[in-house]
Amino acid sequence: MRISVLALEGLFDTGLTVMLDAFGLANKFSATQLGGTPRFDVSIVGVRKRVRSGQGLTIPVQPVTAGLKPDWVVVPALSTGTPEQLIPALTRPDVVQAKAQLLKWHAEGALIAASCIGTFLVAETGLLDQQEATTTWWLGPLFRQRYPNVSLDESRMLVPSDVGVTAGAALGHLDLALWLIRRASPELATLVSRYLLADIRSSQAPYIIPNHLAQADPLIQRFEQWSRKNLRSGFSLQEAASALATSTRSLQRRCQEVLGKSPLAYFQDLRVEHAQSLLRGGRLDLEAIASEVGYGDGATLRTLLRQRLGRGVRDLRSDLL
Known part of the structure; x- marks a missing residue:
């Protein structure tokens, strides 16, 4: 598999190095333990x-040359973790040139992989339009508003599509590398992940901080504050809208536009x-916790936790041990 990593000025150091280390280990183990030759021809290229x-x-x-024909092009994240940093960076001359190169590679048959803020660069090309994608969770609202034609689910860690694959925040670079390795050999991917003590994460949901998402919009931020005050009493769309001096329809629309989900x-x-x-x-048992967050019994809360986090109460408590 020929992989070109597209390096741009100011990229996220950890994202690049963790991918290179994963591919390097994969080649080493393939040659020494699985009886094969190195499977990944990885180059770092720049515009x-x-x-x-x-x-x-x-x-x-390495320079981008006409003879460079990668099977996959990987776009690491830029070190621009806020909208104020990211939006100007997307208009930089080197980024504009990189977008044109991505389109050229894709037209020649290459698949595109991106993680974290690198997904914004791919979305800028239009390649993700009408495709499913994920991105770094705290910039989900900005991504959703900037690229309305992309079906975004920032709760997922990895989302394959016709274009290639997108991955979530920060160490999603490692999940992305392991996903590519697994395409060549599931056994090899398991070996690399065990060597790195890397659990395979299918979701970003356990890491998402809801109030960070709310800060993307004044109305949503006020809704978040109202919600926290009313967790025990339960949800009423009409009461929420009235307290925020807006209509139920406006609140529903803004939640969908910013968060990609309903107020409930x-x-x-x-x-x-x-x-x-x-x-x-x-300190509290499950029934007491259920009461604190507005549920009548622990069974309902138990179901919600498993639906949202993919883990049960026992697993969540075991994290404390």
Whole structure:
């Protein structure tokens, strides 16, 4: 498998290195333990001759040449973790040139992989339009508003599509590398993940901080504050809209546009977050925690936790041991 990693100025150091280490280990284990030859021909390429990482380290890039025909092009994240940093970065000359190169590679048959903020660069090309994708969870609202033609689910860690694959935040770079390795050999991917002590994560949901998402919009932020005050009493769309001096329709529309979910679904996210916090405290039993977050019994809360987090109460409590 020929993989070209597209390195841009100011990229996220950890994202690049963790991918290179994973592919390097895969080649090593393939040759020494699985009786095969190295499976991954990885090159780091750049649209500029000199590229520095976000930490100021020089990255040894190869120039993009006409003869370069990768099977996969991987786009690591830029070190631009806020909308204020990211939006101007997307208009930089080197980023514009990189977008044109991605379109060229894709037209020649290459598949595109991106993780974290790298997904924004791919979305800028239009390649993700009418496709499912994920991105770094805390920039989900910005992604959804900027690319309305992309079907975004920031709760997922990895989302394959016709274009290639997108991955979630930060260490989603490792999940992305393991996904590509698994395409060549599930046995090899398991060996690399065990060597790195890397659990395979299917969801970003346990890591999402709801109030960070709410900060993307003033109305949603006020709705988040109202919701936290009313977790025990339960959800009423009419009461929420009235307290926020807006209509139920406007509140529903803004939640969908910013968060990609209904007001009730976001309210339940806050319940799950608070329940997790109480579970970590370890002082209350499940019935008491259910009462604290507005449910009549522990069974209902248990079901919600499993639906939202993919894990049961016993698993969540075991994290404390």
